[in-house]
Amino acid sequence: MRTIGGAVMAVVCGAALILGAQPGVPAAASPGGVGGMRQGDHAGMKGTDRGMTASAVDDVNKGEKIFAGKVGPWTGEARLVDMMTQMMRSGVTAKTAARFAGRRHLMLFLTEPATGKPAAGVAGKVVVTGPDKASSSNVTLVVMGEHIGADVDMRKPGKYTFKADIESAGGKGSVVFSYTLK
Secondary structure, rough: OHHHHHHHHHHOOOOHHHHHHHHHHHOOOHHOOOOOOOOOOOOOOOHHHHHHHHHHHHHHHHOEEEEEEEEEOOOEEEEEEEEHHHHHHHHHHHHHHHOOOEEEEEEEEEEOOOOOOEEOEEEEEEEEEEOOOEEEEEEEEEEOOEEEEEEEEEOOEEHHHHHHEEEEOOOEEEEEEEEEEE
């Protein structure tokens, strides 16, 4: 039962991270439309209000880019979001955020090269191999808006390798990329 509770918590928090990354959602979710801002807090402001470009704000919300290139017939981009950092930004207590230490949300954005639009009907799995090479996890990539993603455990520093296998009615593809966690 404890495993199910943990899985439900991971899904709920993953969904909260995705919703928090959507433009306008944090501001609209709180009274006064300021995203729960306090004096000196810039969390509810647009990126351009702080001198950041809109793309820089998107990069913060969508995590760190760890891959860009071809994935079968699609153009792909993989990003990692540090869930603990994202939870801290959202205003939860340090104790709550600490439960997400070592957890990352892997997002894989796939687009149709001819149209530049998100690929439709894609599904996949990813095998994540950790720095010790002895441990790996096999996770299902779930459709989450414009990307497919999954929460992955990355507690140890070192090189992680991701092998993603993707398919849809429009084709199949696979890709291998790595990321070094410091």
